[in-house]
Every structure is written in structure tokens, then in C-alpha cells.
Amino acid sequence: MNPIPEKNTLALHVQNDFPSLQRKRRGKQVIYFDGPAGTQVPLAVIHAISDYYRKYNANSHGCFDTSRETDNMVLETRKLLATFLGSSSWKTISLGANMTTLNYSLSKAIRRSLEQGDEIVITQLDHEANRGPWLELEKTGIRVKEVRIHQNGTLDLDDLARKITRSTRLVAVGMASNALGTVNDMHLIRNLTRQAGAWLLADAVHYAPHFPIHVEELDVDFLLCSAYKFYGPHAGILYTREGLLDQLEPDRLKTQDQQAPFRIETGTPNFATIAGVGETIRYLSGIGSGVSLRDRLVSAMEKIGSHEQELALKLYHDLRSRPGVKIYGPPFEKYKRTPTLSFTVEGKTAREVACFLGERGIYVWDGDFYARRPVEVLNLLNQGGLIRIGMSMYNTGKEVERLTETLNELFKTI
Numbered sequence: 161m162n163p164i165p166e167k168n169t170l171a172l173h174v175q176n177d178f179p180s181l182q183r184k185r186r187g188k189q190v191i192y193f194d195g196p197a198g199t200q201v202p203l204a205v206i207h208a209i210s211d212y213y214r215k216y217n218a219n220s221h222g223c224f225d226t227s228r229e230t231d232n233m234v235l236e237t238r239k240l241l242a243t244f245l246g247s248s249s250w251k252t253i254s255l256g257a258n259m260t261t262l263n264y265s266l267s268k269a270i271r272r273s274l275e276q277g278d279e280i281v282i283t284q285l286d287h288e289a290n291r292g293p294w295l296e297l298e299k300t301g302i303r304v305k306e307v308r309i310h311q312n313g314t315l316d317l318d319d320l321a322r323k324i325t326r327s328t329r330l331v332a333v334g335m336a337s338n339a340l341g342t343v344n345d346m347h348l349i350r351n352l353t354r355q356a357g358a359w360l361l362a363d364a365v366h367y368a369p370h371f372p373i374h375v376e377e378l379d380v381d382f383l384l385c386s387a388y389k390f391y392g393p394h395a396g397i398l399y400t401r402e403g404l405l406d407q408l409e410p411d412r413l414k415t416q417d418q419q420a421p422f423r424i425e426t427g428t429p430n431f432a433t434i435a436g437v438g439e440t441i442r443y444l445s446g447i448g449s450g451v452s453l454r455d456r457l458v459s460a461m462e463k464i465g466s467h468e469q470e471l472a473l474k475l476y477h478d479l480r481s482r483p484g485v486k487i488y489g490p491p492f493e494k495y496k497r498t499p500t501l502s503f504t505v506e507g508k509t510a511r512e513v514a515c516f517l518g519e520r521g522i523y524v525w526d527g528d529f530y531a532r533r534p535v536e537v538l539n540l541l542n543q544g545g546l547i548r549i550g551m552s553m554y555n556t557g558k559e560v561e562r563l564t565e566t567l568n569e570l571f572k573t574i
């Protein structure tokens with residue numbers, strides 16, 4: 161394959177920021193193509209987390225310095241996240257352990273505003289974290305309808321249009337598939353949802369690391385993402401349209417703050433992690449350019465996205481030329497998609513390929529990535545699922561070349 165010129169690439173600029181990239185296996189630096197499962201963390205974020213414990217560790221709402229500093233830091237993180245997501249109010253940003261836990265809390269809260277026979281629409285494409293909490297509600301008399309996918313990993317939009325009806329109260333859909341790289345047409349989904357008078361919930365966990373997000377333009381009611389997928393620590397983020405969370409009845413203690421965004425946050429938060437999340441947004445903003453923080457964040461995400469697309473495209477062309485490799489998900493030529501490539505290799509299970517690469521210091525995922533439903537629908541579950549290679553901002557063209565050379569070695573063994 162043609163070498164990618166590495167002068168001035170984003171990856172070279174940021175590589176020294178990530179200490180874990182120095183890790184070696186068999187004398188060579190390891191390659192992290194496991195970004196869709198969680199990205200590496202820059203030193204600035206690691207420092208922000210340890211500084212929290214070193215300098216101002218305290219519980220919130222006390223009448224002393226460290227407690228006030230903790231409160232200020234949490235507020236600042238909410239403001240940074242609001243800007244990152246394109247929301248004009250920090251009151252729209254709730255924090256939690258991870259996306260799954262927040263979505264479960266939200267599903268219980270939403271259930272309390274529904275009536276027997278109300279309908280929720282989910283999709284076959286989604287990660288189980290955006291299916292399980294809604295499917296659970298079937299036990300309580302809510303009807304859950306599932307939108308089908310095509311073989312190429314795109315949503316069946318006719319089926320979607322049929323399944324959203326006057327009885328639909330919520331459409332819960334992923335913006336991008338962590339298994340197949342599909343990017344959904346949120347504009348169309350939003351229009352269908354609004355025509356039915358339903359709420360729209362977007363799972364942006366796999367979208368947020370690769371594209372800028374404008375929640376207000378998207379016109380969603382709920383949006384969830386996870387900081388550990390975009391270079392931050394393990395934390396979940398929930399955006400709720402301003403005013404809406406106050407109308408819902410999440411599980412909560414009578415002693416806690418009853419207003420949004422706190423209304424859905426139970427117990428003592430992981431303050432150190434929240435400090436890390438705030439620093440992640442500051443770190444990302446340093447990659448972009450522009451006058452306002454929002455401009456810098458949008459520019460950063462565009463820069464990251466186009467760097468990753470270039471790498472994914474190179475790998476895509478290489479994989480396509482290999483007999484015995486079958487790539488899943490929508491083709492790059494025709495569809496907007498994330499830089500996440502999933503495939504199978506004839507004669508090897510996904511686990512065998514991942515282990516072969518892992519032994520050689522190339523970290524990739526295999527299986528269903530908790531997106532079990534699409535992998536099941538594509539009839540891949542009983543063969544061990546897919547091999548998934550995800551590009552992140554610190555990956556380089558040379559790393560893609562090392563991967564393809566290592567795949568050449570693997571193919572000699574088949």
C-alpha cells in the first residue's frame with residue numbers, strides 16, 4: 161500500500177501527549193486500534209484527575225475552600241460539556257457512571273410518564289445499552305418496536321417510517337453504530353419522530369469521538385455519550401432538553417437536589433473523574449482553532465474526524481483487495497460513516513485474528529462489542545462475530561501499514 165505522508169499529521173502532533181502510547185510488546189510500540197471500546201488518555205487529563213486528590217478532594221456544598229473548589233470544578237465541567245455538545249445551558253448536562261447506567265435511570269423516569277400501550281421504537285442496529293433499558297419496559301405493558309437493518313448495516317428507513325406511529329412516545333436510536341460504523345440520518349429520524357409527537361433519544365457514544373455534535377440543531381430531547389470514548393476518563397454524560405428533566409420522575413432521594421441537571425444524579429459523584437472530563441474538553445479545544453471555545457471544539461472534532469477518515473479509507477482499500485476478507489457495514493464510497501472497520505476472515509475466527517494481532521502488539525477487538533443484535537441479525541454470532549479496527553486521533557499511517565503487513569503474515573498461515 162502507498163505510504164501515507166506523515167509530515168504535519170495530527171497524530172504526530174498529539175502522540176507525545178499520550179504516555180500509554182510508549183507501551184511496547186516484543187520490542188515494538190503497541191498500536192491502539194481499540195478506540196471504539198475506549199481511547200487512551202492524555203497526560204493533562206491524568207494530571208487533572210490526580211490533582212483533584214492532591215489539592216481539593218472534598219464532598220460538595222460545604223462551607224470551606226476544598227468543597228467550594230469541588231463545586232466550581234463540577235459546574236465548570238458541565239459548562240465545558242454543554243459547549244462541546246452545542247447546548248447553551250449547563251443545566252442540560254447530567255453526569256453519571258457511564259452511558260448504560262444513565263440510560264437505565266432515564267428509562268425508569270420515562271416509564272413513569274407513559275401509559276399502558278404506549279410505544280417505544282428501538283433499532284436492530286443499536287448497542288445493547290440503548291435497547292436493554294427500553295426492552296425491559298415491555299414487562300410493564302409498554303410496546304417496544306424494533307426497526308430492521310439492511311445487510312449493509314444501514315437502517316431500513318421504510319420500516320422506521322412504518323414503526324413510528326401516533327402511539328410512539330419515544331424513539332431511541334444510535335447516531336452511529338459501534339459495530340458497523342453506520343452513521344444514521346438523524347435529520348430524517350427527527351422529522352418522523354416530531355410528526356408523531358414523540359421524544360427523540362440519541363445514543364452518541366460512538367459518534368461523539370469522530371464528529372462535532374450540535375444538540376440544538378439536532379433537536380433531540382435526550383443525548384448520551386461517554387467521555388472514555390473521546391480521550392477522557394470513564395464517565396457517562398446525559399444531555400436533556402432544557403426543562404424536560406424537571407417534568408420526569410427519576411429515582412432520587414428526597415435529600416438530593418430536585419432540579420435539573422442534578423435530578424437524575426444519585427449519590428456522591430466521582431469528582432476526580434469529573435475533573436478529568438473537564439480537562440478532556442480543554443485538551444480537545446487545544447487541537448482546534450477559532451475564537452470561541454465552541455469554534456475550537458468544532459474545529460478540533462473536524463480535524464480529528466478527517467485524519468481518522470483518511471486512515472480508515474486506506475485500510476478499507478487494503479482489506480477490500482484481500483480475498484477471504486468480508487467487510488461489514490455501509491461502503492465508504494456511498495455513505496457517511498465512522499472510521500471503524502469490521503470484517504471477517506475466511507478460515508479464521510475473529511478471536512483468532514484478534515489474538516494473532518494482539519500477540520504482535522496490535523490491539524483490536526473481536527466479537528459483538530455489546531452490539532449483539534446487529535451481529536446476530538447478520539448471522540455472525542455463532543461464528544464468533546467480527547474483527548473491529550477503530551481509528552483514533554493518535555493513530556498513524558505507519559501503524560496502518562504495520563497492521564496490513566501483519567495481516568499479510570496472518571494470511572500466509574491460512
Ligand SMILES: Cc1ncc(COP(=O)(O)O)c(C=O)c1O
Nearest residue numbers: 258259260287289338365366386
Ligand atoms: C454505541 C454505544 N452505545 C452505548 C455504549 C455503552 O456505553 P457505556 O460503556 O458508557 O455504558 C457503548 C459502549 O461501547 C457504545 O459503543
